[in-house]
Amino acid sequence: MDNSAVLALYDRDMREGARPDGPGAVVERAGAVVRQTAPAHGWNGVVWSALEHADADAAIAEQIAHFTGRDREFEWKRYGHDLPADLGRRLVAAGFTAEPDETLMVGEVAGLARDVRPPEGVRIVPVTGRAGADLLAEVHEKAFGADASRFRRHLLDQLTASPGTVVAAVALAGAEPVSAARMELTPGARFAGLWGGGTVREWRGRGIYRALVAHRARIAADRGYRYLQVDASDQSRPILSRLGFTALTTTTPYVYVPRQR
Numbered sequence: 001m002d003n004s005a006v007l008a009l010y011d012r013d014m015r016e017g018a019r020p021d022g023p024g025a026v027v028e029r030a031g032a033v034v035r036q037t038a039p040a041h042g043w044n045g046v047v048w049s050a051l052e053h054a055d056a057d058a059a060i061a062e063q064i065a066h067f068t069g070r071d072r073e074f075e076w077k078r079y080g081h082d083l084p085a086d087l088g089r090r091l092v093a094a095g096f097t098a099e100p101d102e103t104l105m106v107g108e109v110a111g112l113a114r115d116v117r118p119p120e121g122v123r124i125v126p127v128t129g130r131a132g133a134d135l136l137a138e139v140h141e142k143a144f145g146a147d148a149s150r151f152r153r154h155l156l157d158q159l160t161a162s163p164g165t166v167v168a169a170v171a172l173a174g175a176e177p178v179s180a181a182r183m184e185l186t187p188g189a190r191f192a193g194l195w196g197g198g199t200v201r202e203w204r205g206r207g208i209y210r211a212l213v214a215h216r217a218r219i220a221a222d223r224g225y226r227y228l229q230v231d232a233s234d235q236s237r238p239i240l241s242r243l244g245f246t247a248l249t250t251t252t253p254y255v256y257v258p259r260q261r
Helices: 003-016 056-068 087-093 130-144 149-161 208-222 237-243
Strands: 026-030 033-037 045-049 074-079 102-108 122-127 166-173 176-185 191-199 227-232 246-256
Touching: 003 045, 003 102, 003 191, 003 227, 003 246, 026 056, 033 056, 045 056, 056 074, 056 087, 056 246, 074 087, 087 246, 102 237, 122 130, 122 176, 122 208, 130 149, 130 166, 130 176, 130 191, 149 166, 166 208, 176 208, 191 208, 208 227, 208 237, 227 237, 237 246
Parallel strands: 045 074, 191 227
Antiparallel strands: 026 033, 033 045, 074 246, 102 227, 102 246, 122 166, 166 176, 176 191
């Protein structure tokens, strides 16, 4: 895989050419910025920018005004190769909070390990409605220690209004949900995105995460996607490397919360 060429393709396909993520979301270009405005329980933020030193601060102020005018918390997703080089510092100075760095990893579907199965006693079941979304949210809260109510509502919106754009699955040990994940399928794109992979603490280290990645890779192959993309944490990066993914750049979420909150 030509890493530089694939990264440039990813920027064009998934960032500069971003499509709406979920019902009610709108993607628009505002000067040198591409942003998504969504319902409050959806993802709001900047997906791409190509800023010059002279106009960066004004562009940042414009996005703050846009989202806070709609009472939206939002995220500016900064990639390691984005310009200007001091964009992160400028975002912090404007009131954003940087979250932990992640690694953009991409794998060509044809070259990924897709025959990994869950351990004995664990089965992977699709999430297609409210009951499955409840199980997925339960895993999310246990695995990440974060409230999953907004995420659950967003997933239900997708499953109801545009089920072909999302694949979600829960790993069950008997009736107990122990791991879960989803995959975003953007129509017309060459990349499918892996998101939300999490395993409750007492079930980690048994290969369930790997099995869920392989499960989604098989579906991506069946549906004609060429690449899988992941924003990988330090914990998942070694696992994904063994499965055939390559690190292309870093990505850092910068979050802005309106002051009135």
